Amino acid sequence: MIKYDVIVIGGGPAGLMAAGQAAGRGMKVTLLEKKYLPARKLGITGKGRCNLTNIAQINDFLSSFGKGAKFMRFALGRFANHDLISFFNELGVKTVVERGGRVFPFAQDAQVVVRTLINWAKNQGVEIRANTRVTRIITENGRVSGAIIKDSRKRPDGSETAQEKLLSAHSIVIATGGSSYPATGSTGDGYALAEEMGHGIVSVHPALVPLETRGSTAQKMQGLSLRNVQAEIFVHEKKQARGFGEMLFTHFGVSGPIILTMSKTAVQALNQNQKVTLTIDLKPGVTHTQLKSRIARVMHEQGKKKLINILKDFLPLKMIPVFVEQSGIDQEKQGNLVTAGEQKKLRMWCKELQLEISGYRSFNEAIITSGGVKLPEVNPKTMESRKVQGLYFAGEVLDIDADTGGFNLQAAFSTGWVAGISAGL
Template sequence: MSKVIVIGGGAAGMMAAIGAAYNGNTVELLEKNDRLGKKIFITGKGRCNITNASDIQNHFANIMRNSKFLYSAYNNFSYEDICNMIESAGVKTKIERGNRVFPESDKSSDVIWALSKMMKDIGVNVRLNKNVTDVLSDASGVIVKCFDGKDFMGDKCIIATGGLSYPSTGSTGDGYKFAKNMGHTIEETYPSLVPFNIKEEYCKRLQGLSLKNVTLTIKDENGKVHYSEMGEMLFTHFGISGPLVLSASAYLSDTLKKHQYVGYIDLKPALDEEMLDKRILKDFQDGINKNFNNAIEKLLPKKMIPVIIELAKINPYKKVHEITKEERENLVKIIKNLPVHISGTRGYNEAIITKGGISIKEINPKTMESKIMPNIYFVGEVLDLDAMTGGYNLQIAWSTGYLAGNSIY
């Protein structure tokens, strides 16, 4: 049996420690924070979207790139395995819309508690406030150097330090530094699943307004469509956020410097322009003597009406029976194509995950061991693996972490 040192007490690290301890190894888990699972604690808005209860094909369809690399990891530890493991520790789970799995209590702290309990029960030695500065390895074993000067020696080391997203949780790119020192290739990193900054000032005026069942279409400077989906979004003081926007960022975050992207929000995707025009005419007919700004109250959220009126360039106090066909056409076009010019993302501070990382070409997919450095394993977000929202990113962490630990004897 081996002495295994796991660096990082997040999802991938705790799962790696559990997998290694199950095999009878002696396991030391080093966490730089004063508690485990700081990032798990804030996932799913504090509820922890543990995984997604769908088949492997659906998981792979929601992984942005390098999904084939995960075949062994997913076959070794599936979404069913993590659900069963959490429940065996006493935390019941439930399935919600989109097959998203959450703890029944809606408390992410329960998931952290379950993992901590499992580690304690199988003898994992957890050491908090351990800031690792370097990892050295050769054929004889590994040395993990710490900031406090108290180094650790072992046979194997699993690096689960996360990416760069939410640096306040301790994800500050340490694993990239360790890997680069070992000769690994680091694919360029970008914040992903992250809100967009928008140039239009009216976003700030619409701050707090949530839209449901709208379509967001994003085009580049040549008019090519890069993203188009229906769903929910939110206006903020800096721009736009919400599920639609976070998903869009997964496709666009690594090309924002190459293109000038413009988003178009279709506020009435169920109606084409002709149908929308008829709907507007009906509203006008129902309030034929009303001012224009009062005649579209049923059509749009109240907060949005002044913005739409300005963009359509129609006098808000004009009587509806005086509105020209051309003005009505402008109104339809704005409602179907509300423009938002993207100036960038909110960065790693607000990104759910990191796109990019350690090249998977240099990692053995059957064990997660480095092909470059003996006795070193990399798992979770530190690798060049990222997925959409819905529990897929945590499943990557669970599966790669468990496979690495389970591969060590």
């Protein structure tokens, strides 16, 4: 039986950081990754550009974690956003800061981050075993003692063999990620491993996820992307979330940055069978009164033109046929014949376009997973389990999720850093 000091399960950003930190402290470390390569998800982050972190000040940073802020304060205090930026800069990855404080590699290529992190971990002395899935953790007298792995190997004829083996270690870090984008390897294994160790799991749901809408209004505008709009989520007519920026219509409903950010509120409400409505303000820069006079003025000034041509002044082209169909107004009508009631319909469409949210997309399309290993059962100063000695957690497997903007990767790196150092003591 091979003996290690530390076994890290999962080769995402949290696992690679934990393994490298433990190995850097002289520990014999193996990192077990079930896919044929580690960090598959990291390689597709930020639309392939990898939004590493955010330069927000600590309090703003923490507020992006919602109820997980208290837990994250310790890990961020020990390995903060500026530490992560220095970490990569020292390894030769230059970074740039973009809109909203988002930090990206200067090369605008997530693969640069992946390669650098894997090489760093190897140079620290980590043994990386790919195609290796952990199926069980073994304990003795309330302390971890090893892990059972399934080692998959391809034969020259293309068929696969799988062997079970026991590896021993006195510390184990679970860094298996969540359940989103399962094709990258994050299939929720860590929740089962943690449950077997006696940990509670806050039920998991897709988060930062596109939303489905009732009816065909959104579908008819699929492909249309809106900028500088304001959108609000109402739960049973009560405003619960607001976003300003970009969104888009798809074949199933709505997506884009502001929708993803507000999706958590919608998902929670839908899971409680509450009525969720999305209201879009296409012209947040003008009030209802200002828009009312503007519509009246344009209808008068362009009174001889057909309505279908005047509408281009108010709506994106892809939206016009949908507005015409739903408002029931004759598009051939001259501008000066459009009634006050019809003008109001146009104003309401511009300022308060309403879509009922009927559902959300699956884990296959969710950027992160909400829920996970219960935070009160983990020591935030060390990431060690309060139930089993020598067991640590890092990254998305924990009940932590944040807004978009680089906060989730920072959480993985910070908790990985703390877990690795604690496991390596």
